[in-house]
Amino acid sequence: MLKHLYDTDCVTWSPQGKLFQVEYAMEAVKQGSICLGLKSNEYVVLCSLKRQPSELAGYQEKQFKIDDHMAIAIAGLTADARVLCKYMRTECLEYKYTYESHHPVGRLVFKVAEKSQHKTQSGAKRPYGVGLLVAGIDPNGVHLFETCPSGNYYEYKCQAIGSRSQAARTYFESWFHLFEKSTLEQLILHGLSALKKAIMEDEELNERNVEVGILGKNQKFIHLNAQELKDYIVKLETFNANTQIQQE
Amino acid sequence: MIFNSEISGQQQHTTSPVVTGGSVIALVYNGGVIVGTDTLCSYGSMATFKNVQKIAQISKNTIYASSGEFSDFQQVVKELAKIDRSALQYDDGVHPSPKDYGNFLARLSYKKRCKINPLYLQNVIAGFHNGERYLGLVDIYGTYLESNFITTGFASYFCKAIIANYWNENCTLDQAKQVIRECFKVLFCRDCRAHDVIQLAYVDAQGAHIEEPERVETKWDFNGFKSRANEKLHTQ
Numbered sequence: 001m002l003k004h005l006y007d008t009d010c011v012t013w014s015p016q017g018k019l020f021q022v023e024y025a026m027e028a029v030k031q032g033s034i035c036l037g038l039k040s041n042e043y044v045v046l047c048s049l050k051r052q053p054s055e056l057a058g059y060q061e062k063q064f065k066i067d068d069h070m071a072i073a074i075a076g077l078t079a080d081a082r083v084l085c086k087y088m089r090t091e092c093l094e095y096k097y098t099y100e101s102h103h104p105v106g107r108l109v110f111k112v113a114e115k116s117q118h119k120t121q122s123g124a125k126r127p128y129g130v131g132l133l134v135a136g137i138d139p140n141g142v143h144l145f146e147t148c149p150s151g152n153y154y155e156y157k158c159q160a161i162g163s164r165s166q167a168a169r170t171y172f173e174s175w176f177h178l179f180e181k182s183t184l185e186q187l188i189l190h191g192l193s194a195l196k197k198a199i200m201e202d203e204e205l206n207e208r209n210v211e212v213g214i215l216g217k218n219q220k221f222i223h224l225n226a227q228e229l230k231d232y233i234v235k236l237e238t239f240n241a242n243t244q245i246q247q248e
Numbered sequence: 249m250i251f252n253s254e255i256s257g258q259q260q261h262t263t264s265p266v267v268t269g270g271s272v273i274a275l276v277y278n279g280g281v282i283v284g285t286d287t288l289c290s291y292g293s294m295a296t297f298k299n300v301q302k303i304a305q306i307s308k309n310t311i312y313a314s315s316g317e318f319s320d321f322q323q324v325v326k327e328l329a330k331i332d333r334s335a336l337q338y339d340d341g342v343h344p345s346p347k348d349y350g351n352f353l354a355r356l357s358y359k360k361r362c363k364i365n366p367l368y369l370q371n372v373i374a375g376f377h378n379g380e381r382y383l384g385l386v387d388i389y390g391t392y393l394e395s396n397f398i399t400t401g402f403a404s405y406f407c408k409a410i411i412a413n414y415w416n417e418n419c420t421l422d423q424a425k426q427v428i429r430e431c432f433k434v435l436f437c438r439d440c441r442a443h444d445v446i447q448l449a450y451v452d453a454q455g456a457h458i459e460e461p462e463r464v465e466t467k468w469d470f471n472g473f474k475s476r477a478n479e480k481l482h483t484q
């Protein structure tokens with residue numbers, strides 16, 4: 001393929017109408033470790049698999065609180081994610097300073113998307129190499145958005161991005177019709193079940209490499225602590241997705 | 249809001265107002281909030297503009313009125329309307345609540361106060377949002393208060409007793425209207441810059457309603473007045 005003729009920078013179209021640099025940036029997202037999100041009428045749950053660069057290192061955090069009512073999970077270049085995270089936090093702070101209320105979620109995602117698009121239309125810039133799953137609550141309801149390096153954003157009932165995320169998405173396709181009315185615990189167990197589908201054979205979920213964040217209409221964003229994670233991972237063994245109850 | 253004088257470095261500061269509006273009285277009632285103003289803009293002590301609407305509708309469920317420099321009132325209306333319009337570009341159906349406007353105006357007023365170039369106004373934002381009544385006061389310094397009743401200007405001195413005796417936060421709309429009419433009656437008698445034509449506006453679950461101006465009832469046919477006007481008194 002003559003891809004290499006048209007992929008030098010963002011300001012060159014390919015004959016097929018593609019911007020290859022943007023597509024390559026989306027590849028960076030696919031290389032990141034998996035993170036997923038799912039929502040019910042009242043809660044949004046973010047689950048991610050944390051990577052450990054080496055035995056000696058800690059695990060890379062993938063979920064960041066933006067404000068009491070909003071959080072993100074990242075897949076891709078962590079450094080780029082930090083830039084977007086800082087931007088989102090600053091916007092929320094300024095909105096709160098001016099209006100004394102929470103930044104509407106869709107609007108902030110729109111701003112991030114606008115910022116990302118800007119990087120795809122310049123000869124001197126490169127797109128952000130990170131995809132975000134944005135979980136948020138505002139007067140319009142419970143939200144889960146995905147942003148892309150291309151500057152597109154989409155709202156989802158549930159979504160998984162990153163490495164081997166297709167397996168998690170397949171799980172979601174079978175069970176997402178139940179999520180709307182699920183309780184928080186059921187939602188977390190569904191999320192962890194989907195996460196489990198996406199790990200390699202020799203890997204296992206434990207309280208060190210899993211990160212779960214929850215956000216609700218009356219629940220500010222928090223991470224589950226190590227003990228809670230352990231308990232949920234144990235419950236995972238007997239969780240039946242269809243009936244959403246523990247089975248012996 | 250950047251002016252040429254700011255760019256050239258010769259900042260003009262508002263030191264005293266030119267065209268001013270009178271008191272604003274705002275109350276909550278059982279179904280919403282109501283605001284009353286008179287319809288006069290004074291040029292110093294001259295009652296120049298006698299049919300001015302000084303209550304503006306900012307959004308579907310928010311209204312705004314203020315006393316003080318009228319040109320500042322007009323500018324604030326533009327600024328608040330700009331915020332409401334900017335919500336349209338995000339296509340998410342989320343509009344600022346009355347409280348959001350109140351806080352924004354407080355930040356704006358405080359910023360201008362810090363530059364010793366204030367918006368020469370006492371502002372009242374009134375609205376009804378998600379079943380909750382909202383009344384906010386922002387003064388010339390950027391002080392922000394939320395309350396069940398708000399008075400600006402001379403009404404703060406003359407009308408608080410009337411409000412205290414005849415109003416409570418769960419009264420009906422008609423009762424609240426009567427209280428405000430009584431207040432403006434007293435203001436017309438006592439405040440030299442007041443007018444006897446007033447305008448009421450209320451916000452309830454259905455939205456904002458601005459009524460037509462009305463004249464408050466005043467009584468001038470006292471015997472004392474009539475007898476004083478009798479020429480015979482003044483002839484020896």
